Amino acid sequence: MPPTCWRPAVTLHRARPAREVPVDPGAGRGLQPVTAEGAAAGQRRRWAAFQRRVFATPQFFRLWSAQVVTSTGDWLGFLAIAVVAARLGAGTPEAAIGVVIAARLVPGVFFSQVAGLLADRFDRRRLMVTCDLARAGILLAVPLVNSVWQLVLVSLALEAFTLLWIPAKEASVPNLLPAKHLTAANSLSMFATYATFPIASLIFARVAGALESADREGWLGLLYPDKQGPIFYLDALTFVVSAALVFSLPLRHPRDAARAERPAVRWEGVFREYREGWRYVVVNPTVRSVNIGLATALIGGGMLIPLALVYAIEVLRVGEGGFADIVTGLSAGVGVGVVVLSLLQRRVHKHRVFARSLTGAGVCLLVASSLGSLPWVMLVAGAVGACAGGMYVLGFTLLHEHTADEVRGRVFAGLYSIVRLCVVVALVVGPLLAALFDRVSEVLFDRAIDIGIVVVELPGVRLTLWLAGLTVIVAGLLARRTQRAVAATGSNGPVGAPPGDESLED
CATH class of the missing domain: 1.20.1250.20 (MFS general substrate transporter like domains)
Structure with missing residues (x-):
């Protein structure tokens, strides 16, 4: 007869996996010193999250920042040129201001469409950078102006490059952020255009007040032969900053094969594109x-x-x-x-x-x-x-x-x-x-x-x-x-x- 099977008195059980105890990620943080690198990284993460929430993309934030800077510069230049026009107008300051302002308004009625054609035809990033640098150069020469007609020519030149910058910027916005953020983007653009006026007015008042009591003897007088000179230099600096911001944008003008083979300038093509736009x-x-x-x-x-x-x-x-x-x-x-x-x-x-x-x-x-x-x-x-x-x-x-x-x-x-x-x-x-x-x-x-x-x-x-x-x-x-x-x-x-x-x- 077969032997009786012996069983141990202690029953063996399969070992259960150890329970994972959740660890509080914040436990012990108070004991760990916060390094400068960690704090800086946290600030960068928070700033990146803010940009995504408000501006959708960092690229649009840079374009918006450029618009803020240029709008501030435009308002500064507008105020300073109006003051210079009143001074140069002598006995008829109102007429001088009216003529200069008309030089900023009227060209847009006739030449905006030509500017839009150039914005569609050429690289928009390079076009905006060129316009910003050109406006900076023009503003540097304004303190040398000594007659109303020269100021009118300056206003016409500034307006010409502004007319080129605006459609290039507007045409670039949808290429920098998703379509669902366009409404917020246009709200921000409106803010950048008009909310900068009180800022520019405050800057103008402070700088003009400081210049009233400034001593212009010696080499300092050579820097600003006109009393408003430093304001124009500051205005020129705003456009240089804008050019630097726009230059960093990943904007490329889309060209298909047929467009790339076409000569850069052909009058029949220009008129055809002009009619196409309207x-x-x-x-x-x-x-x-x-x-x-x-x-x-x-x-x-x-x-x-x-x-x-x-x-x-x-x-x-x-x-x-x-x-x-x-x-x-x-x-x-x-x-x-x-x-x-x-x-x-x-x-x-x-x-x-x-x-x-x-x-x-x-x-x-x-x-x-x-x-x-x-x-x-x-x-x-x-x-x-x-x-x-x-x-x-x-x-x-x-x-x-x-x-x-x-x-x-x-x-x-x-x-x-x-x-x-x-x-x-x-x-x-x-x-x-x-x-x-x-x-x-x-x-x-x-x-x-x-x-x-x-x-x-x-x-x-x-x-x-x-x-x-x-x-x-x-x-x-x-x-x-x-x-x-x-x-x-x-x-x-x-x-x-x-x-x-x-x-x-x-």
């Missing part, structure tokens, strides 16, 4: 509606520039201080509109909100010009600014999204040409209409009408602002109609693209 503006429904909307709104809203002061004095009777309050409310509204739109950029339908912003700005302008109390006018002026800020940002975003890279420079140059033309028209036509309506109102209504127990004053400035508000409302309705037509047909892509290439749904 054809794109006219045929592409989104580009057309944005241009018409912004242009019409600027004709109406631009009348606020010469008429707001008259309205504050004649209608509200609050003087120049009240005018400053209205401008403050308007500016604050623009800032609020831009910030809110940036926060809600992924939740808004851009086409619809663009059209509604136009209509809202017109309605608010009508209401503001109908009120007689300064606090209420300030409040409604803030609403006008909020709608205007959203309209501006969304208009540029739609152009960035719905414009092919090959014609983007010409499209934005065309927009700037139309914008400047409309601003000039508004500045000239607004006061003329106010004077005309004032005479008509005096003849027909004795400048006031009775509605029950309420007396409504009808000065020419109020009637003109009403017309401006109606003009902006019509612009919004046209933009909305175009958006609905495009949504119905589905043709919203670039010229030559198949229908439905780009959807109106955001």
Whole structure:
């Protein structure tokens, strides 16, 4: 019989793997000294995270920084040149300032499209660097100017290179960050353009005040023969800094084989591309509606520039201080509109909100010009600014999204040409209409009408602002109609693209 199997008294069990005890990564940190390298690395990580969150890419941050610097330089130069023009104008400083400012505004009406053509034809990075260095060189020569006509030539040259820089910059933005960040990018660009004015004003005031008491004897007088000399040198330095920032950008001009084989300059090719740019503006429904909307709104809203002061004095009777309050409310509204739109950029339908912003700005302008109390006018002026800020940002975003890279420079140059033309028209036509309506109102209504127990004053400035508000409302309705037509047909892509290439749904 087989032997009985012996079993040990102790049962053996399979060994279980040891439980992993989670280790607190922060345990013991307080005992470890923080090195300078570790602190610096942490700061770099936090800064990189901030750049990604706000600017999307480091490349766009560098371009935005260049825009901040150049905008500050532009405002500095504008203020300093105005002071020099007043000094050189002798007995007619107002006329001298007007001529010099006209030299900065008028060329853009006629030559913006040529600048856009060059921005589409040549390497945009090199073009922007060349423009920055050229402007720096021109500003270094401004202290040697001793007549108004020389200052006009300087202003024309500065404006020519500015006209080249702007479309090259705008055409480069979509190549530096994802499309979903374009709304925030345009908000930041608007901030860089206009928020730098008070900074430049503060710099100008401090430097000019220091120069008043400076001793210019000896070698120091050779450095700035003109009292504003150091301001122009500082201004030139801003453009050198901008050139360095732009030079570091990874921008290359896209050239296909056919484009590369074509000679650099052929007049028939130049005229053909010129017509192609305007054809794109006219045929592409989104580009057309944005241009018409912004242009019409600027004709109406631009009348606020010469008429707001008259309205504050004649209608509200609050003087120049009240005018400053209205401008403050308007500016604050623009800032609020831009910030809110940036926060809600992924939740808004851009086409619809663009059209509604136009209509809202017109309605608010009508209401503001109908009120007689300064606090209420300030409040409604803030609403006008909020709608205007959203309209501006969304208009540029739609152009960035719905414009092919090959014609983007010409499209934005065309927009700037139309914008400047409309601003000039508004500045000239607004006061003329106010004077005309004032005479008509005096003849027909004795400048006031009775509605029950309420007396409504009808000065020419109020009637003109009403017309401006109606003009902006019509612009919004046209933009909305175009958006609905495009949504119905589905043709919203670039010229030559198949229908439905780009959807109106955001």
